[in-house]
Amino acid sequence: MKNESIIQVIQKMVQEGQSREKIVSTLKDLGVNDEQAKKLLLIAEADTFTLLKKEINSMVREEFSNNKKDFDNLIRSELKKIEDNEKERVEQVALAQLGQVEKDVLDKTKAFETRVNEVVGSSQKTVGMVKIALDSVHEKLSQVELDIEQIKVHKYRKKTMLFSYGFLVLGLLILLFSFGLFVVKLNELDLQQMLIIGLAMLTSIVFMFASIVS
Known part of the structure; x- marks a missing residue:
C-alpha cells in the first residue's frame, strides 16, 4: 500500500514536470534509499507514459468522432472534384475523337463527290458523242432510204437489183451490229473500241452506197 502511495506521489510529480533530482530527494525523505528511488521513478514514468498514451488515443478518438461528419464531407467533396475532373477529361477526349471522325467523314464525302462529278462529266461527254454519232447514222439512213427509193424507181435488171439489195442488207446488218x-x-x-465501231459503221455505209451504185 505504501509503495502504491509512493508511486502515486512520483506520478503526480512527473505530471507536474518536477525534475528527477527533486523526485529522488522527495523519495529519500519518505525513507526510500537511492537505488529503490530510481527504480520507483522508472516504474512511475512507465505508468505515466502508458496513461499518456491512453489519454492521447482517447483524445484522438474523441476528435475523430466529433469531426467525423466534417471528414465525410471533405472526402465526398474531394471525390466529387475527382469525378468532375475525370468527367470533363472524358468529355474532352470524346469531343476530340468525334471531331476527328467528323473530319474523316467530310474528307471521304468530298472525295466521293469529286469522283461522282468526274464520272458524270465523263458520262455527259460520252452521251454527247453518242448523240452526234446517232444523228450522223440517222442522216445516213435517211440518205440510204432515199437512194433505195431511187433504185426502186429506176428498176435495174434483176441481177443488179439482187447485188444492190445484197449490199444494202449487208450494210444494214453491219450497221445494226455496230x-x-x-x-x-x-x-x-x-x-x-470506239474506233472499231466507227469503222464498222463507215463500212456499213460504204456497202449501202455500193448497193445504190450497183
Whole structure:
C-alpha cells in the first residue's frame, strides 16, 4: 500500500514536470534509499507514459468522432472534384475523337463527290458523242432510204437489183451490229473500241452506197 502511495506521489510529480533530482530527494525523505528511488521513478514514468498514451488515443478518438461528419464531407467533396475532373477529361477526349471522325467523314464525302462529278462529266461527254454519232447514222439512213427509193424507181435488171439489195442488207446488218455493240458496251468503251465501231459503221455505209451504185 505504501509503495502504491509512493508511486502515486512520483506520478503526480512527473505530471507536474518536477525534475528527477527533486523526485529522488522527495523519495529519500519518505525513507526510500537511492537505488529503490530510481527504480520507483522508472516504474512511475512507465505508468505515466502508458496513461499518456491512453489519454492521447482517447483524445484522438474523441476528435475523430466529433469531426467525423466534417471528414465525410471533405472526402465526398474531394471525390466529387475527382469525378468532375475525370468527367470533363472524358468529355474532352470524346469531343476530340468525334471531331476527328467528323473530319474523316467530310474528307471521304468530298472525295466521293469529286469522283461522282468526274464520272458524270465523263458520262455527259460520252452521251454527247453518242448523240452526234446517232444523228450522223440517222442522216445516213435517211440518205440510204432515199437512194433505195431511187433504185426502186429506176428498176435495174434483176441481177443488179439482187447485188444492190445484197449490199444494202449487208450494210444494214453491219450497221445494226455496230450500233447494238455500241449501246451494249456504252459504259465499257475505250478509244480503240470506239474506233472499231466507227469503222464498222463507215463500212456499213460504204456497202449501202455500193448497193445504190450497183
